[in-house]
Amino acid sequence: MASPAPKSPEQSEKSKKYDRQLRLWGDHGQMLLENAKVCLINATALGTEILKSLVLPGIGAFTIVDGEKVSEEDIGSNFFLDSDSVGMSRAQVTTNSLLELNLDVRGDCIDETPEHVLSHTQNFFNNFDLVIGTALPEKVLILLSKHLWEANVPLIVCRSIGFLGYIRLQVKEHTVIEAHPDSENPDLRLTNPWPELKEHLDKVDISKLDSKERSHVPALNILYYFIKKFQEENDGAQPVSRNDKNRIREMIKNSVEYDENGIQILEENFEEAIHFVNTCLSSQTIPKQLKTLLEDDACTNLTQNSSPFWIMCAALREMIQSDETIPVKGSIPDMASDSESYIALQQIYHRKALAQAENVYRRACQIVRNLGLPQDTVSEQEVKLFCKHSSELHIMRGSCIADEYEKNSPDLSSYLEDPDSLMFYYVILRGLERFIGEFNTYPGQFDDQVEPDVLKLKIIIGKLLSEWGCTQVLRDERVHEVCRYGGAELHSISAILGGAAAHEAIKLITHQYKPLNNTFIYDAITSNSATYTL
Amino acid sequence: MGDCQDSGQKRWDHLRKVLERPGPFCHPDFEPSSDILDFIMTACKVLVVGAGGLGCEVLKNLVLMGFKQIHIIDMDTVELSNLNRQFLFRRKDIGCSKAEVAADFINKRVSGCHVTPHFRMIQDYDDLFYREFHIVVCGLDSIVARRWVNGMLVSLLNYEDGVLDQTSVIPMVDGGTEGFKGNARVILPGMSACVECTLDLYPPQITYPLCTIANTPRLPEHCIEYVKVVQWPKENPFRTLLDGDEPQHVSWIYEKSLERAAQFNIPGVTYRLVQGVVKNIIPAVASTNAVIAGICATEVFKIATSCCVPLNNYLVFNDVDGIYTYTYEAEKKENCLVCSLIPQTITVKDPTKMKLKEIYTLLTDSAQYRMKRPGLTTNINGKSKTLYLTALRCLEEKTRPNLSKTLEELGLSDGSEILVVDDTSPNTMIIRLKYLSGDVEMN
Numbered sequence: 001m002a003s004p005a006p007k008s009p010e011q012s013e014k015s016k017k018y019d020r021q022l023r024l025w026g027d028h029g030q031m032l033l034e035n036a037k038v039c040l041i042n043a044t045a046l047g048t049e050i051l052k053s054l055v056l057p058g059i060g061a062f063t064i065v066d067g068e069k070v071s072e073e074d075i076g077s078n079f080f081l082d083s084d085s086v087g088m089s090r091a092q093v094t095t096n097s098l099l100e101l102n103l104d105v106r107g108d109c110i111d112e113t114p115e116h117v118l119s120h121t122q123n124f125f126n127n128f129d130l131v132i133g134t135a136l137p138e139k140v141l142i143l144l145s146k147h148l149w150e151a152n153v154p155l156i157v158c159r160s161i162g163f164l165g166y167i168r169l170q171v172k173e174h175t176v177i178e179a180h181p182d183s184e185n186p187d188l189r190l191t192n193p194w195p196e197l198k199e200h201l202d203k204v205d206i207s208k209l210d211s212k213e214r215s216h217v218p219a220l221n222i223l224y225y226f227i228k229k230f231q232e233e234n235d236g237a238q239p240v241s242r243n244d245k246n247r248i249r250e251m252i253k254n255s256v257e258y259d260e261n262g263i264q265i266l267e268e269n270f271e272e273a274i275h276f277v278n279t280c281l282s283s284q285t286i287p288k289q290l291k292t293l294l295e296d297d298a299c300t301n302l303t304q305n306s307s308p309f310w311i312m313c314a315a316l317r318e319m320i321q322s323d324e325t326i327p328v329k330g331s332i333p334d335m336a337s338d339s340e341s342y343i344a345l346q347q348i349y350h351r352k353a354l355a356q357a358e359n360v361y362r363r364a365c366q367i368v369r370n371l372g373l374p375q376d377t378v379s380e381q382e383v384k385l386f387c388k389h390s391s392e393l394h395i396m397r398g399s400c401i402a403d404e405y406e407k408n409s410p411d412l413s414s415y416l417e418d419p420d421s422l423m424f425y426y427v428i429l430r431g432l433e434r435f436i437g438e439f440n441t442y443p444g445q446f447d448d449q450v451e452p453d454v455l456k457l458k459i460i461i462g463k464l465l466s467e468w469g470c471t472q473v474l475r476d477e478r479v480h481e482v483c484r485y486g487g488a489e490l491h492s493i494s495a496i497l498g499g500a501a502a503h504e505a506i507k508l509i510t511h512q513y514k515p516l517n518n519t520f521i522y523d524a525i526t527s528n529s530a531t532y533t534l
Numbered sequence: 535m536g537d538c539q540d541s542g543q544k545r546w547d548h549l550r551k552v553l554e555r556p557g558p559f560c561h562p563d564f565e566p567s568s569d570i571l572d573f574i575m576t577a578c579k580v581l582v583v584g585a586g587g588l589g590c591e592v593l594k595n596l597v598l599m600g601f602k603q604i605h606i607i608d609m610d611t612v613e614l615s616n617l618n619r620q621f622l623f624r625r626k627d628i629g630c631s632k633a634e635v636a637a638d639f640i641n642k643r644v645s646g647c648h649v650t651p652h653f654r655m656i657q658d659y660d661d662l663f664y665r666e667f668h669i670v671v672c673g674l675d676s677i678v679a680r681r682w683v684n685g686m687l688v689s690l691l692n693y694e695d696g697v698l699d700q701t702s703v704i705p706m707v708d709g710g711t712e713g714f715k716g717n718a719r720v721i722l723p724g725m726s727a728c729v730e731c732t733l734d735l736y737p738p739q740i741t742y743p744l745c746t747i748a749n750t751p752r753l754p755e756h757c758i759e760y761v762k763v764v765q766w767p768k769e770n771p772f773r774t775l776l777d778g779d780e781p782q783h784v785s786w787i788y789e790k791s792l793e794r795a796a797q798f799n800i801p802g803v804t805y806r807l808v809q810g811v812v813k814n815i816i817p818a819v820a821s822t823n824a825v826i827a828g829i830c831a832t833e834v835f836k837i838a839t840s841c842c843v844p845l846n847n848y849l850v851f852n853d854v855d856g857i858y859t860y861t862y863e864a865e866k867k868e869n870c871l872v873c874s875l876i877p878q879t880i881t882v883k884d885p886t887k888m889k890l891k892e893i894y895t896l897l898t899d900s901a902q903y904r905m906k907r908p909g910l911t912t913n914i915n916g917k918s919k920t921l922y923l924t925a926l927r928c929l930e931e932k933t934r935p936n937l938s939k940t941l942e943e944l945g946l947s948d949g950s951e952i953l954v955v956d957d958t959s960p961n962t963m964i965i966r967l968k969y970l971s972g973d974v975e976m977n
């Protein structure tokens with residue numbers, strides 16, 4: 001029998017169940033998710049769709065706050081209710097059905113309105129890592145937004161009405177180490193290699209290789225060799241301009257000999273070297289985004305309350321000040337090469353990255369000590385990850401939703417110049433909220449009131465626009481369309497928004513991927529969307 | 535309770551508002567009426583192809599958008615790794631038919647709907663089955679299966695004197711996801727771009743050249759691929775084909791890959807990576823599936839009710855960085871292999887030199903055809919002649935020598951028609967040979 005005794009790691013149930021998502025946010029992302037507690041206010045169809053996409057991937061715990069009783073209309077749009085549940089507590093029934101989705105998730109509910117909870121249990125919402133609200137009345141929204149802004153708890157507000165959707169993120173400060181950009185340039189440092197790399201690369205003289213060696217030499221060596229040639233030609237100047245780059249490409253191309261038919265055959269590694277010219281010869285200065293981050297007050301004025309992210313930033317800043325270079329990523333792209341040469345290069349980059357991360361870690365530990373914080377505030381693992389992604393670190397500072405309503409009237413004029421702008425739907429939704437506050441029904445909720453409600457809503461929106469100093473006029477048809485909905489919540493639209501909002505929640509919890517900044521409008525009539533920063 | 539009564543229930547008030555009231559953005563054909571809800575509840579038959587991450591979501595969305603006459607087809611069974619997103623399945627369902635469990639769950643949760651499951655392959659049914667439906671929604675992870683359904687729906691089209699009979703058009707709504715990216719599209723077969731028209735939108739699978747994995751491995755993937763394609767067949771450790779769902783098999787690959795990686799000092803072979811390479815795993819998460827399935831169901835609703843103009847015709851979604859969508863009109867390809875009426879031709883420079891193998895490779899490798907393992911036959915003097923068949927091993931072996939024969943040796947001539955069958959289509963495709971020399975003589 002050829003079968004060996006299995007010595008593979010035993011896979012846990014969880015890692016099997018979550019396999020498809022662990023490939024996206026990793027075990028460390030999953031751990032943050034499993035430790036997170038979220039609160040959903042109002043278990044509408046949209047609300048439960050959001051929770052569904054958080055319960056399935058294994059959020060730690062959820063709490064539903066909802067004072068409503070299940071109505072017949074709810075049954076028609078909310079999958080987590082069945083016809084037997086009419087009249088029962090909506091919070092209770094949806095909590096039970098959602099818990100069935102994943103036995104690893106805990107959940108409970110409060111059968112009270114958010115107003116009641118806000119006024120009776122001070123700081124109830126402060127215990128959550130995130131609060132999500134749907135179908136919130138304007139008054140409650142403003143109260144909640146202020147409260148959570150003060151408490152530094154992120155808030156996601158969503159609305160689904162007819163074919164329209166709205167998602168708004170409120171977060172004071174959000175930092176991301178792993179942004180997972182769709183494409184990123186390799187970080188090769190060929191124009192100013194550190195001593196070990198330089199010594200290694202200097203060993204290869206492309207012009208002296210025999211044809212077999214030529215076909216196996218990594219593109220990195222080829223590119224480095226011709227950068228040096230370029231510098232010899234140009235009194236040591238670095239290749240910067242497009243012309244410089246073209247010149248290097250040309251040099252690589254011309255180094256290839258002609259075959260018996262007079263055709264230049266570029267081998268794969270030489271082609272790769274030409275290809276790398278564009279992406280690998282970026283200037284060596286510190287990326288602007290990182291510079292801003294390192295000069296941020298939060299980085300330069302650390303306190304005991306500073307987050308590990310800012311402590312690591314400060315340590316990185318020190319390291320950059322002393323070494324005048326940012327940490328290398330420590331990985332190289334695949335390229336045609338024999339195994340040995342490739343692995344040798346790979347190890348040089350990897351070693352450098354480790355040494356730099358260690359340097360940053362040492363500095364971070366010192367900072368932690370100076371601040372009088374516990375020694376485990378920052379882990380070596382975290383610092384390694386931080387250094388590896390130092391060129392893509394991201395910070396988002398949001399705004400308080402209540403300010404849109406009370407303080408800074410939003411400056412929308414520039415958006416509203418375009419009559420097709422989806423910003424008009426934001427305006428309409430604001431009008432809709434005010435309408436509900438004034439008349440206690442949705443515009444168009446009753447069949448015989450559609451036309452009168454169109455007029456009322458138009459007046460409200462007109463007032464809003466003039467309060468904001470906007471002179472643009474809203475197209476009547478859009479107001480008609482919203483009144484046609486009469487507050488209808490279409491399940492498939494809530495499903496779309498639910499998925500998108502849940503993913504924003506996952507981004508906020510895992511600190512991976514860049515979140516929405518900060519307002520998203522979805523128009524399912526035309527299947528278009530837009531993002532605005534309010 | 536009867537269905538007709540059901541559409542009058544308060545429960546459906548949400549839908550009735552958009553179906554029984556006029557609106558400025560409706561399709562020009564839209565006439566608000568209570569008949570529309572009756573139609574989608576009692577008459578409109580929808581087929582959901584695939585009961586996985588997208589299929590489960592689409593099914594739920596459709597029943598809550600009023601559809602009741604739904605069929606769902608999938609030959610897969612529930613696995614543990616489905617449970618992070620395929621929300622109609624529970625631990626106890628592992629090993630059961632996805633289509634059956636999904637249908638059962640929905641029928642119990644949403645009273646009054648009739649979801650019919652088919653624990654079958656899509657190829658098990660013929661045109662009579664597919665013709666039954668008003669709309670087909672696909673939530674598949676396989677491009678081949680998508681192409682097959684697309685081919686089937688195109689083959690159902692009727693043309694009279696070259697004019698398309700619009701009543702024979704069955705719209706196809708298709709969704710796909712990968713990680714935090716997805717797409718959704720509406721195809722009106724014969725009228726708008728079909729799957730084949732836009733084949734280049736689906737990237738070909740990553741493959742590693744054999745010489746790299748055998749001689750110059752650099753990445754952990756190279757080591758794993760080597761063990762999978764070279765070592766496994768050679769050592770045949772379990773005397774059976776490699777099964778990515780069999781933990782013992784994956785363990786074997788993992789251990790051998792570790793050995794090979796150690797030999798070349800290659801870091802990074804992990805069990806998770808081995809599984810990913812062996813099973814060609816595509817990362818998947820509940821939220822993206824929810825978005826794309828929601829968009830697909832919304833389009834089905836628009837098509838069935840005319841309450842809005844449907845998507846024209848392709849939408850791209852990505853929420854890696856913020857939330858991004860983009861819609862555009864994918865264009866119909868004038869000489870599409872499947873949906874154009876233009877016969878396909880292959881130009882032949884020299885029939886005394888061109889071998890059948892070249893035609894075969896063109897069909898499998900060119901971006902235009904990307905077939906899996908086409909079978910080729912022809913007619914010579916009214917008699918059917920087998921050129922190359924792949925369906926059965928004995929036939930493949932018998933006809934393989936033909937691949938190295940020239941077109942002339944095989945008796946093919948200018949204008950000869952080659953009949954092609956392939957997994958990517960339910961239909962036989964006809965490809966006509968066009969000899970360049972023949973052209974010259976005619977001129």
Ligand SMILES: [Zn+2]
Pocket residue numbers: 727728729730731732866867870871872873874
């Ligand atoms: Zn086509």
